[in-house]
Amino acid sequence: MITRITRLGRRGCDLVEALGRAGMFLGQSLVGRPSGEGVKLWLRQMHFIGVLSLAIILVSGLFIGMVLALQGYTILVDFGAEDALGQMVSLSLLRELAPVVAALLFAGRAGSALTAEIGLMKATEQLSSMEMIGVDPLKRVVAPRLWAGFVSLPLLTVGFSVIGIWGGHLVGVEWLGVYEGSYWGNMQASVDFVDDIGNGMLKSLVFALVVTWIAVFQGYDLVPTSEGISRATTRTVVYSSLAVLGLDFVLTALMFGEMG
């Protein structure tokens, strides 16, 4: 019994300690003046993290938009309300699906890659040797990746929404025959720029922070063995997915909780 309590206490301490390490890590990486070299490194990471994730994000967005329109139509048509399809597709994408699904895909595609890359750099002593050369790996390796993640996920989310709405149009209007004017018209009338688009982007920004932070920290903090790398990569995907879904509930409650 006593040992169990001790173990619980130790686990609690370890957790708090890890959170503290992760916080210090984030602070030390982000504080600092941007330099020309830093911008170049950031652009390179934008390519790896952002541009190369475009394909998976856009294809998923297209299919999610198409499925939404198909499912929505079969329900709405029973009530003769298929004119509201545009509203339904756009609101569910902008408020919920685009930020969440894009963040989950991003965690799987870019987050795991970040963890593995930084972890391998640690295992092959590249981070240590950078330190001994007198270059801070937090500034040189970690910071450009963090910033690239922060910027690219919200942009990818925009792409996800846009192509999803287009996919909904493809199925709803072109295939199922919803009147084009009501698809776009209802959408225009019901989507509010601040409440819907703004809040969706805010969500996406929070997810970007959390997912990238988890991915990069897991890579930097792992045990430098092949087993350690595989565990850390798994942890990145699991922790970021849980964090995204949990935070999504909290944010939704805060943003849309009292909306009538």
Next chain:
Amino acid sequence: MDDSPLVVVEGLRFSRGDREIFRGVDMTIPRGKITAIMGPSGSGKTTLLKLIGGQLTPDAGRVMIDGEDIHAQSRKKLFTLRRRMGMLFQSGALFSDLSVFENVAFPLRVHTDLPEAMIRDVVLMKLEAVGLRGARELMPAELSGGMARRVALARALALDPELIFYDEPFVGQDPISMGVLVQLIRRVNDALGLTAVVVSHDIKETLSIADYVYVIADGKVMAHGTPESLNVDQDPRVSQFMHGEPDGPVPFHYPADDFHKDMLNAGVKR
């Protein structure tokens, strides 16, 4: 030349988890000499280098480099201090996304404002010194282990450090590249007047280039002296290590139950 020691280690204690790795290590590393730190595998030699380089923080004791306590420095000051040090890692630790040329140029690019032409000259000089000027366009993945280590040496020397650490420079090398490395380390030291610390358990090679030797075991300095004096040391542990005898005071077997009993217990749950 200033003849105060460059590095002084005092009462260093360090543990990892529950395992105590160092229990009070004292060491002085003289300027302009090659000092070897030797000891069996797992005695924490690499950890000691990381402690001296300020990558790990000791539980107690301190490391003075040129009169400055390296663990009392701010992160910024520490990185400035590290520009005066070079380190050759066991694996080479070349940056895998940069070519050989760019690897050697890396410290120059980040710490100096030299024009491109000058960087090129310096890099080619360093690569020529390790005999790999012709390999400048290769990527680290295309190099053999020995070549990677020589490139890493060129990179460690790029900023002309005062103090250079070699972490197991001879491990896993074929006899030819081993010979090349031994010669290179000695030659570089004589030509540039560096202070070098070599961590190794390759006795013959290390003794042939070291000016002074520390032997560590069980978290302590077991013996120290010139290579000649250690070779004739009467302490049985020192002589076992120096002459490479398989069994002696340092046992061949990892601590275990009685062998006979252990075999009979096969399959019985304990």
